[in-house]
Amino acid sequence: MGRKREFDVDQALEAALCVFWRKGYEGASYTDLTQAAGVERPALYSAFGNKEALFRQALARYYEHYLDYFPEALKQPTSREVVADILRASAELYTRYPDRKGCLGIHGALAGSDDAEPVRRALIDARAIGEASLCDRLERAKQEGDLPETANCADLAAFVMTVLHGMAVQARDGFSRETLEAVARQALSVWPSGRSTPSGASS
């Protein structure tokens, strides 16, 4: 019973997500969020909790609705295709929306006041999970002979994630999708392929 909600919760969360994506956790004021959601302040609070809880739900939605290509790419048959997919899709996502370029996982909270530490940590953890899943996939590739035995999968995964994070910064700086794709190609051009050519591996 009781009065029924007059706004769409999912739609409000998406609006908040976009604001956080653009301004980051601390840069987004509750006024920004309520205006974007078209909802009064207490309504947002009752639906999502406080600002940090709202951000965490927005982050979860981001991973589900925007970063879904990442776990999908891990299913590619070869490690090279996995990485190529991830790089290409990221270049596209980071430049897709002119009003919020880059990546919420990066721009959400890189630096900030001490109050934002929990949120910063949440983002770090999320990034670490992504990197670990990539690392696991590369380990599998090594077992399958898709990567040379000398390959250091942790370092390779760190390299790919580094390029991803850098691309998010460059996207925010105004770089075009084409330029980011050129960066991705360059990053991929040294990818070690198969046991037959164990060249250029790290370590």
Add this chain to the structure above:
Amino acid sequence: MGRKREFDVDQALEAALCVFWRKGYEGASYTDLTQAAGVERPALYSAFGNKEALFRQALARYYEHYLDYFPEALKQPTSREVVADILRASAELYTRYPDRKGCLGIHGALAGSDDAEPVRRALIDARAIGEASLCDRLERAKQEGDLPETANCADLAAFVMTVLHGMAVQARDGFSRETLEAVARQALSVWPSGRSTPSGASS
């Protein structure tokens, strides 16, 4: 004439620089800055102007005192050594101070409220200048036969800067210098060298 200053201006600027490095432009409150500098609020204002002016001076100092290796690296004889120097020195700088890992040029202001837009732009411009100077150096390398004629210097410079920016993020995430150096090696392993082996160039 008049009363003489009781604090060292350069020392106060350095203290402010460290706070901005750690918390970013908006994350650093004036209380943080004055406490770090050991100086009362009006003293900071009279010495540097408002918060934005203080940040800009801190940024200038950062480029002079911390990023001085960058223009220095451009003097290396080959493009490969140039890039290797930049990558290695950045990995070291980004992990040198445990209390402020990463790079002020990145963490200073990536995302934030609309008020911080001028500062964000200043950082973008600073990054663009660095990238342009690297691009120029690579063009020279191409003319000297140090890079294949098919090399796209703008894309290569963008790639190097992307890795740098990503390394700054990873450093803040807690990555060790060793891991960042492995990332740097991986990035360098695809570097095109000389006209004799025009492989792996972009475009």
Add this chain to the structure above:
DNA sequence: TTAATTTCGTAATGGTTATTACGATAACGA
């Protein structure tokens, strides 16, 4: 229709923000 329950919008709360007014203090030239 009445009672119970939930959401609604208005408007307030307490804390923090960047920025200064102001009187006291100190240094220098005359």
Add this chain to the structure above:
DNA sequence: TCGTTATCGTAATAACCATTACGAAATTAA
């Protein structure tokens, strides 16, 4: 020693921040 000038620290200002008290409105069960 006096007057000028610059810096000092205290304490105030006005705007914004996240969060919520509260009463009106609306929905359902009885």
